Amino acid sequence: MAKGQATELLKREVETYRTRVERHPHDLKLKFTLGERFYKLKMYSQAIPLFQASVQDTRLEGQALLLLAKCFINDKKGILARKQLEKAVPKLNAIEHRDSFLEAHYYLGRLCEEAKDPAKAEEHYGEVLAVDYEYKDALKRMESLPKA
Numbered sequence: 329m330a331k332g333q334a335t336e337l338l339k340r341e342v343e344t345y346r347t348r349v350e351r352h353p354h355d356l357k358l359k360f361t362l363g364e365r366f367y368k369l370k371m372y373s374q375a376i377p378l379f380q381a382s383v384q385d386t387r388l389e390g391q392a393l394l395l396l397a398k399c400f401i402n403d404k405k406g407i408l409a410r411k412q413l414e415k416a417v418p419k420l421n422a423i424e425h426r427d428s429f430l431e432a433h434y435y436l437g438r439l440c441e442e443a444k445d446p447a448k449a450e451e452h453y454g455e456v457l458a459v460d461y462e463y464k465d466a467l468k469r470m471e472s473l474p475k476a
Contacts, residue, residue, distance in 0.1 A: 359382050394420070
């Protein structure tokens with residue numbers, strides 16, 4: 329499927345889910361799904377309130393917090409992203425939510441690096457490497473952290 333077709337399909341899905349959310353305003357799964365579509369379209373400011381609402385559903389909480397943090401990262405709001413990731417990490421485990429677990433710890437490591445907190449960055453990169461030694465550039469980043 330061409331990129332233009334995929335974007336067009338996402339836009340149609342947004343309209344469908346938007347209508348469903350209007351009809352069922354308390355359905356947090358629908359809000360989460362609509363938020364995912366906005367995220368894929370890089371419409372972060374529209375996705376943020378939907379993910380914030382989705383956090384209330386304990387089944388969606390970890391994933392919603394991760395996507396919320398990624399919206400904040402893309403919006404250049406690192407401090408807000410870090411807060412969301414710190415809440416997400418305890419909700420995710422390496423077995424049930426492997427990809428989300430790795431992603432959350434990796435982004436937390438990156439944000440801690442930016443905040444000049446190498447000890448915390450090393451802790452999060454260590455969590456990533458304990459599960460997947462070849463995940464992105466986590467090993468290289470951990471090795472390049474200043475030693476205390």
